[in-house]
Amino acid sequence: MKRLLLAFFLLFGTLQASSEPAHDEVVTAGKEYVSKDMGTMVVDFLKSTGLYAFMTAEDTTKMDHGHEIEVSEFSQGWGRVIMILIAFLLFYLAIVKNFEPLLLLPIGFGGLLANIPIADISGPNGFLGILFEAGVANGLFPILIFMGVGAMTDFGPLLSNPKVALLGGAAQFGIFGTLVGAVALTQYTDMFSFSLQQASAIGIIGGADGPTSIFVATNLAPELLGAIAVASYSYMALVPIIQPPIMKGLTTEEERKIQMKSLRAVSKLEKIVFPLTVITLTLLVLPDATPLVGALMFGNFLKESGVVARLSDTLQNALINIITIFLGLSVGSKLAAEKFLVAETLGILVLGLIAFSIGTASGVIMAKIMNKFSKDKVNPLIGSAGVSAVPMAARVSNKVGMEAKPGNMLLMHAMGPNVAGVIGSAVAAGVLLSIFK
Amino acid sequence: MEEINLVSEGFKFMILGMGTVFLFLILMIFVLNLQAKIIQKFFPQTNIPHKKDDSSSKKDLDEEKRVVAAITGAIMAVKKG
Structure with a gap:
């Protein structure tokens, strides 16, 4: 009994000893509460409101990816207000004009949250900052999106008429044309100064492929990510407005009426082998493109194999939806005033539009060149679908074709260059990434 | 370090990039046509x-x-x- 009691005391003693320093730490870690009178309390609280923060903005520095950057008074105060209004504009475009609402809503809301003063939601400890570090800074989310895109894409139209892949290749001229344009602006004018990396990231907008743009931008020019992502998705949404005038301007009435041979049926085996063929080619020619192409083909392989309907279903719906939310919000978190309200953003928006137009035009021109050499005529309208905005660009080809000749269904024909465009822009991205390694 | 002519660099990127894109797609067209022939010959649609x-x-x-x-x-x- 005595021994037991002794043991008990000993135990208690050690416990108390070990708990004492811990207790001390708690006190020093949290701020000591000091009693204040009601007046000071109210004043202190008012100082922590957003309104006060907007009005008393001053120059500060903040940590950004490990190094300090200067943040001006403007971007702390009025800049934030303007950015919040831009977020509202994105909501308007998404809800009323129906421009890519799936992405513009999360991006816009991310931008709204990121510009709230004091809360620092997009900082390293805010949830947007954490999401960004988890999936965008390391390029993970775009890759996951690509899996879903692969699982949703039917490569059948490309398999039944492979030569239309050339149209998807030609449309990538938009990427490189814009790259040259961006460096030319730097070289010959004083308006902008884009490095080659930044110019490459801007050019990728011409590929009309949101995830690819984000993937390249995070690798080559993370500081421009917000503007590039917004430009990229806005122009994808504007496909039905940007493309038709270019398509009509470059083709004659007769060309638009060309009726294409109906597509042959593609066997199931061909569809199953296709992803494996493409991934083999990619690993032989350009391993740098394999993250994007590999994810795309993985998704497609699950779909076409026909034995993992559950996984394919998850990729097409649940996973891509979750990642779209995360990606949109974290890209939106880069819409901070000090990064977005700069002259470069305007340059990026203009260059992106040029990139898109060049891509559209070169697809159409390539189709006309192909018609010179081949007896199976291609309707040049499907050339514009070589920019990879799937399936919007193909739908536009179909619509313009129907206007010229009612009943001339081009949709399935246009899907060929459309999906080839996805592969083409992934290859172009791989080339750019390999150059800067 | 000598000044790099950005525009000529840009054009180099364009030639390399478009060359690779077309090379890849032409190779893909070739392989896909071949694959279609083989599959249609040896594994006709079941x-x-x-x-x-x-x-x-x-x-x-x-x-x-x-x-x-x-x-x-x-x-x-x-x-x-």
């Missing part, structure tokens, strides 16, 4: 006979329907008479 079955059974069904219609017609005619 669901073709299946389809034939379908269509023949459909024909049978149509035939049956016609027979039934004829019989009903005959019965009606007899009853009226």
